Amino acid sequence: MVKIFVFHSLIDDLLHNISLYDLREILNSEDINKCETFINKKSRLQFLAGRLLLCRGLDKLYRSSLIKNVNFSESGKPYIEGINFNISHSGSLIALIITESSMRVGIDVEKVLDDLDYKEIIDSLESNILNESTNSDDFIYRWTIIESIIKASDRSLDEVDEVKRYNESMYGFDSQLFKVESVKLDSYWISYAIETTDLNNYTVIKEVIKK
Numbered sequence: 001m002v003k004i005f006v007f008h009s010l011i012d013d014l015l016h017n018i019s020l021y022d023l024r025e026i027l028n029s030e031d032i033n034k035c036e037t038f039i040n041k042k043s044r045l046q047f048l049a050g051r052l053l054l055c056r057g058l059d060k061l062y063r064s065s066l067i068k069n070v071n072f073s074e075s076g077k078p079y080i081e082g083i084n085f086n087i088s089h090s091g092s093l094i095a096l097i098i099t100e101s102s103m104r105v106g107i108d109v110e111k112v113l114d115d116l117d118y119k120e121i122i123d124s125l126e127s128n129i130l131n132e133s134t135n136s137d138d139f140i141y142r143w144t145i146i147e148s149i150i151k152a153s154d155r156s157l158d159e160v161d162e163v164k165r166y167n168e169s170m171y172g173f174d175s176q177l178f179k180v181e182s183v184k185l186d187s188y189w190i191s192y193a194i195e196t197t198d199l200n201n202y203t204v205i206k207e208v209i210k211k
Contacts, residue, residue: 002202004105005060006192008095008185009209011049023048026055028068049094050087056209057085057098077154086151090188097192103202104176104195106152108144112137112187126161137189144191145180149173152193 027035031051038044051067058064063083070078078087085098088109097107118139122130129146133139146163150156153174164172171178171193181204182191196202 002099002101002103003061004097004099004101004103004194004202004204005057006095006097006107006204006206007053007057007209008093008109008190009049009053010092011045011089011094012092013210014049014052014094015045018048018052023051026051026067028070031070046089046094050089050096053087053094053096053209054085054098057096058083060205061098061100063100073154075154075156077151086148088148088151088190093185093188093190095190095192097194099202101202104152105193106148106150107190107192108147108151109188109190110140110144110147112140112189116140127163128161129163129165130160141182141184141189141191144189145171145182145193148180148191148193149178152178152195 035044035047038047055067058067066080066083069080072078083100084103084105085096086106087096088107090109091111093109095107095109097105099105114136116136118133118136129142133142146160149163149171150159155174162173166172169179171180176195177197178193178195180191180193182189
């Protein structure tokens with residue numbers, strides 16, 4: 001049975017009591033250089049929280065030694081050979097999906113903004129799924145579904161119109177089938193997508209990380 005782990009945490013909780021020594025234990029030289037390029041403090045903290053969360057995920061797979069093996073695809077997506085994972089953050093929340101299987105996985109977190117002009121965004125895109133949005137909360141819910149699928153495929157958001165919905169949890173994209181689950185946490189939506197042809201061959205283990 002394939003195990004897929006899904007974590008979410010407040011960024012401040014992940015960074016609580018983390019020392020410079022701790023960070024150097026999990027960051028490789030490329031990570032350190034990348035971290036130093038962030039002008040915005042918030043972006044730097046989000047990046048560090050992502051690495052800390054990834055470290056937690058690798059621990060669950062008993063592969064913590066791989067934390068310094070993070071590379072980047074041509075599109076800029078981080079990857080580790082033999083591990084499929086995806087990280088997303090919005091506002092104060094961050095989430096990770098990770099598995100040691102060959103199944104592609106993606107996750108998206110978005111904060112609901114009441115003043116979001118979602119209709120203007122819909123008008124700029126060609127997506128039947130987004131077109132059915134009834135308000136900003138519903139739009140963000142649908143957006144996280146689409147983005148989690150596209151992130152799993154390492155493709156562009158320009159292709160949102162190619163995501164097809166078959167039912168409430170099954171979607172098609174890039175000639176593959178994805179199962180999507182979503183959850184509302186306060187003012188945030190989290191959706192994660194799992195590429196699958198065998199719905200009985202995996203189990204999802206969810207965990208909230210706190211201080």
